[in-house]
Amino acid sequence: MIAGKNTRVLxxxxxxxxxxxxxxxMLEYGTRIVAGVTPGKGGSTVHGVRVFNTVxxxxxxxxxxxxxxxxxxxxxxxxxxxxxxxxxxxxIVVVTEGIPLLEELRIVxxxxxxxxTIVGPNTPGLIVPGETKLGIMPANxxxxxxxxxxxxxxxxxxxxxxxxxxxxxxxxxAIGIGGDPVTGLxxxxxxxxxxxxxxxxxxxLVGEIGGDLEERFAKYYSGLAEKKxxxxxxxxxxxxxxxxxxxxxxxxxxxxxxxxxxxxxLTESGIPVARKVSDIPSLLKGLGV
Amino acid sequence: xxxxxxxAKEIFRRYGIRTPEGVVCRTPQEAREAVAKLGSSVIKAQxxxxxxxxxxGVKFAESPDEAYRLAGEMLSKEIKGSRVxxxxxxxxxxxSRELYLSLTVDRASRSLVYIAxxxxxxxxxxxxxKNPESLVKLNTNPYIGFSPYIAxxxxxxxxxxxxxxxxxxxxxxxxxxxxxxxxxxxxEINPLAVDCSxxxxxxxxxxxxxxNSLFRHPDxxxxxxxxxxxxxxxxREKGFTYVSLDGYIGVIGNGAxxxxxxxxxxxxxxxxxxxxxxxxxxxGASRDRVKExxxxxxxxxxxxxxxxxxxxxxxxxxxxxxxxxxxIEETGSKKPVVVRLMxxxxxxxxxxxxxxxxxxxxxxxxxxRRAVEISRGGGV
Numbered sequence: 293m294i295a296g297k298n299t300r301v302l303x304x305x306x307x308x309x310x311x312x313x314x315x316x317x318m319l320e321y322g323t324r325i326v327a328g329v330t331p332g333k334g335g336s337t338v339h340g341v342r343v344f345n346t347v348x349x350x351x352x353x354x355x356x357x358x359x360x361x362x363x364x365x366x367x368x369x370x371x372x373x374x375x376x377x378x379x380x381x382x383x384i385v386v387v388t389e390g391i392p393l394l395e396e397l398r399i400v401x402x403x404x405x406x407x408x409t410i411v412g413p414n415t416p417g418l419i420v421p422g423e424t425k426l427g428i429m430p431a432n433x434x435x436x437x438x439x440x441x442x443x444x445x446x447x448x449x450x451x452x453x454x455x456x457x458x459x460x461x462x463x464x465x466a467i468g469i470g471g472d473p474v475t476g477l478x479x480x481x482x483x484x485x486x487x488x489x490x491x492x493x494x495x496x497l498v499g500e501i502g503g504d505l506e507e508r509f510a511k512y513y514s515g516l517a518e519k520k521x522x523x524x525x526x527x528x529x530x531x532x533x534x535x536x537x538x539x540x541x542x543x544x545x546x547x548x549x550x551x552x553x554x555x556x557x558l559t560e561s562g563i564p565v566a567r568k569v570s571d572i573p574s575l576l577k578g579l580g581v
Numbered sequence: 582x583x584x585x586x587x588x589a590k591e592i593f594r595r596y597g598i599r600t601p602e603g604v605v606c607r608t609p610q611e612a613r614e615a616v617a618k619l620g621s622s623v624i625k626a627q628x629x630x631x632x633x634x635x636x637x638g639v640k641f642a643e644s645p646d647e648a649y650r651l652a653g654e655m656l657s658k659e660i661k662g663s664r665v666x667x668x669x670x671x672x673x674x675x676x677s678r679e680l681y682l683s684l685t686v687d688r689a690s691r692s693l694v695y696i697a698x699x700x701x702x703x704x705x706x707x708x709x710x711k712n713p714e715s716l717v718k719l720n721t722n723p724y725i726g727f728s729p730y731i732a733x734x735x736x737x738x739x740x741x742x743x744x745x746x747x748x749x750x751x752x753x754x755x756x757x758x759x760x761x762x763x764x765x766x767x768x769e770i771n772p773l774a775v776d777c778s779x780x781x782x783x784x785x786x787x788x789x790x791x792x793n794s795l796f797r798h799p800d801x802x803x804x805x806x807x808x809x810x811x812x813x814x815x816x817r818e819k820g821f822t823y824v825s826l827d828g829y830i831g832v833i834g835n836g837a838x839x840x841x842x843x844x845x846x847x848x849x850x851x852x853x854x855x856x857x858x859x860x861x862x863x864x865g866a867s868r869d870r871v872k873e874x875x876x877x878x879x880x881x882x883x884x885x886x887x888x889x890x891x892x893x894x895x896x897x898x899x900x901x902x903x904x905x906x907x908x909i910e911e912t913g914s915k916k917p918v919v920v921r922l923m924x925x926x927x928x929x930x931x932x933x934x935x936x937x938x939x940x941x942x943x944x945x946x947x948x949x950r951r952a953v954e955i956s957r958g959g960g961v
Contacts, residue, residue, distance in 0.1 A: 568946070
């Protein structure tokens with residue numbers, strides 16, 4: 293999987309309120325956080341984790357990391373992510389919300405060129421239940437199991453995880469791709485990771501109105517020879533077309549993006565779409581889980 | 582945030598993109614004077630919404646008196662919920678052809694994309710559906726932006742003569758510079774006209790500025806609420822993401838996806854949401870924020886029942902519960918409130934709400950069903 297119990301993690305923005313709070317929770321969950329970075333706070337510690345002024349120094353002093361989790365505030369996040377990319381960190385989870393769009397576009401585009409995986413921005417992160425957590429999701433709602441979850445929204449994916457956990461199916465891995473118009477990963481790339489994961493038998497896609505990520509995934513999925521079955525849920529059926537709900541925004545997607553378009557694309561590709569979140573476990577069980 | 586047409590055109594001109602000669606007017610008298618000076622003109626309502634033409638927001642005036650009359654009508658109107666307070670009166674242009682040009686963000690390739698069409702004046706979504714063959718899309722690296730081959734490719738696709746390449750180049754380079762300088766997510770010219778002398782002129786102008794970048798543009802930031810209804814504005818000033826809808830069940834959720842899913846569930850069980858309110862935006866669901874949010878909905882006359890759906894995780898449920906309770910105490914409202922609560926200190930939160938006589942659920946379906954029943958007069 294993308295991360296596991298041996299993944300060595302750096303936290304950027306570790307001394308901030310969010311960064312320090314979630315560092316504590318991640319440590320409690322078992323995440324191997326080996327260093328933190330906050331410019332100007334080098335030499336201090338946060339919950340026993342050593343803090344450095346620069347990523348370069350953190351890597352040199354701790355023998356390197358596999359991933360970074362970024363809590364740096366929106367106005368400085370672009371710079372922080374570039375610093376991580378240039379220091380060859382191969383997995384960067386950007387929790388920060390509200391990063392300017394053109395900066396997101398540039399870091400995501402650049403990371404791709406450099407072969408770096410970016411989860412987010414504006415994501416709750418990723419969790420491999422029972423192993424590690426790189427992010428902010430409430431881990432107690434994620435019981436280890438067989439269903440992988442990929443989601444655009446944060447709290448809604450907690451709800452889905454909880455429904456899966458209480459139904460007994462459990463979660464093998466959950467990845468929040470992020471709620472912004474531009475993200476490092478799309479559903480296709482995340483699904484391909486799930487295909488490689490031996491613990492994952494089924495996949496839940498949690499989408500929402502806007503953009504065409506779901507439509508593109510549906511098209512890709514229908515062309516696959518070997519696949520793990522997918523059940524989808526799309527939020528926003530009741531939202532009026534001309535209004536923006538939240539942050540994602542109405543960037544032109546060539547006539548795609550409304551609820552009907554997504555449901556049609558998914559259904560035609562053989563992906564059942566749950567009308568409500570609480571129907572997801574029974575739809576999965578209907579597939580023979 | 583969407584700039585008004587005349588604001589976008591002022592920017593266009595600064596970046597070398599030609600626009601018709603025009604005057605911004607606030608009164609019918611000003612419109613009369615403008616047409617006396619310009620001759621045959623078009624009068625355009627300056628509202629931050631699309632589709633104004635069909636809603637009566639674009640009219641032609643041949644004489645100053647006609648301009649006076651049309652301007653008076655337009656200024657007394659609302660277009661798609663926006664009051665018309667400003668008009669742009671522009672000299673009529675002799676048009677031989679209408680085209681489409683824009684620069685925006687392409688989610689799929691995570692890059693920028695120039696879009697051009699041989700057909701102008703139609704919304705791009707409709708063009709993509711009905712005349713996809715009229716469109717060309719050229720991706721460009723967001724660090725690189727414009728390069729002249731893009732202009733040649735687009736000009737030759739549209740069928741503009743080589744003499745026009747320079748002009749196309751200037752316009753496309755301008756779009757990229759505007760996008761960067763103003764942190765735009767879309768810069769669109771629709772239609773871009775070929776006038777009767779063969780040169781290019783922007784008849785309309787649309788610039789959408791990225792809301793996350795407004796902190797870099799203090800002059801624009803102060804305008805950011807103008808496209809909202811007054812109900813939405815007061816909620817956003819309190820820091821909530823808020824959209825007013827036409828139903829009667831007040832909705833509070835944390836996180837955009839969860840809040841939308843709550844609205845969907847209300848409709849599923851036969852009710853109608855009155856709003857979308859995400860308390861999460863800008864820093865979690867603290868006691869005071871929850872209190873303000875519940876208060877806002879209790880005081881909204883359209884709301885018959887308030888449904889709070891918090892899937893906290895980190896959020897402390899006891900704090901949420903106290904926020905709900907205080908809002909009810911402070912407003913003295915008798916409106917029913919149904920709460921779905923999950924997260925840290927859940928038992929304590931549930932106890933506080935039950936003692937206050939409120940309905941609390943762990944299961945979201947049960948909570949929503951109950952709220953819908955109550956909204957139909959089912960009693961508490």
